[in-house]
Amino acid sequence: MADSDSTQTVGEALRAQGISRRDFLKFCTVTASLMAMPPLAGRAMAKQLASMKRSSVIYVSFQECTGCLESLTRSFSPTVENLIFNVISLDYDDTLMAAAGEAAENAREAAMQKNWGKYVLIVDGAVPTGDGGVYHTAAGKSAEQILAHVAKGAAAVVSIGTCASFGGLPIAAPNPTGAVPVSDLVTDKPVVNISGCPPIPAVVTGTLVHYYTQGRLPDLDSYGRPLAFYGNNIHDRCYRRPFYDKGQFAKTFDDEGARNGWCLWELGCKGPVTYNACATLKWNQGTSFPIQSGHPCLGCAEPGFWDGGSFYAPLATGKWGRAGETRPRDMAFVAGAPAGIGAVVGVGAAGWARMRRKHLEDKPREEED
């Protein structure tokens, strides 16, 4: 799995693969721009990365669907993001590596010992802690035990995807496995959350490059996510925003509004309360993102999005967030009056909607006919 020549610098490894200094300079320049670093930072980044030895990364997976790893590794053509795999030495990943069983475990232990205190630990998937952690076990150890062990010698921990960052789908009610996010268990190391279901590959790449060149994690928001990518919400960067401002909304998925690409607020778009770079970086090398493809934002980069009520209920119905949990940043928007909507949608209206929904849920079935 890992390159056997650990004495090679990144620059030497790149040249050996036919990647020129110019290619690498472009990669670093684009990455620095993505990270909102100073314009000439790309040059310093290229120089620093080229002269360093490839850094050890250990990647462990727990309660996950592998979508995050697929996002990072799959592409139809070599991408700028894939170049990160020339900067790091991926010493363990049980999905990608050819080795299995004890050989794989031994490889991980060897990488840990060799790079103790210096390797970056990447985790995807939530960690089940219920019933002694029996819901995820490997080599006789629970996920919780594996994480505690591997994190011991890590310099930093990167939680990739919403499951590792916030619990994702496993933590959704009733959370039968006692799933928790990585940050609940790793409290003595720097942890960065790169949420998203899955996250955008360039966000992962940019964060890792920032760490290796600056020697620290990038500035983080209150959820531990890189501010450079999670500092704006989808709504404020959405190309359909002019329709929202004019009060033009699609009301069904096949009406005139939908065909004309109008705002998807009434179809349940969670863009106003979701912070990610989807609207700017997009997916599949900038091809598209859910809203551009005609589907409302699910809010997949936010904690508890699976418990936020229907994906197709407008935010104004007030169901966003887990029961009893409020997040000031989001509730301030939901309680406000979005421009362009004929009726003022405030807390009162949201409360009325909740009451009406509860009334419909409680009504005896024969009365609905």
Next chain:
Amino acid sequence: MNLSEIPIRVEPNLAEEGLGGGVKALLHEVLTMLERLVSTGTEGAVDLRSLPMTPDDWQGLYAALGEGGVDAVFESNGRSRVRETAVPGVWWIEHRDADDNVVASFLEVTTVPPLLTTDLVDVRAGIPRLRAMLTQAGAQAPFHGGQYDG
């Protein structure tokens, strides 16, 4: 050569272009960078994608800076273009991805952008290749007095 055959490069008249406020401010910043380059040798750059530029701003900036004599293109996971503008020392660098989407756009104030230079490490790596080519060419067709035998 008569008068009409003398090549003329039009210097953009910034005062007549009706520049927007954002472009004017940007050009003032570029002017400061140029003065610093001349006096101290310090290079500068502006990340254009970090600025809130309207389509009119982009057009205004392009028209104001004009095009210089150097236009280089290279392919690296998508096309990248390095152009000197009509203002010497101001280079417009644009990087695109494999799907031809612009992923980065900079103005660099420098005598020559690093992207146009060749690293000595790459030069050293190329020497054996050229030497091998010459050796092979010499073995296949002896060189006589400036002409190769057929």
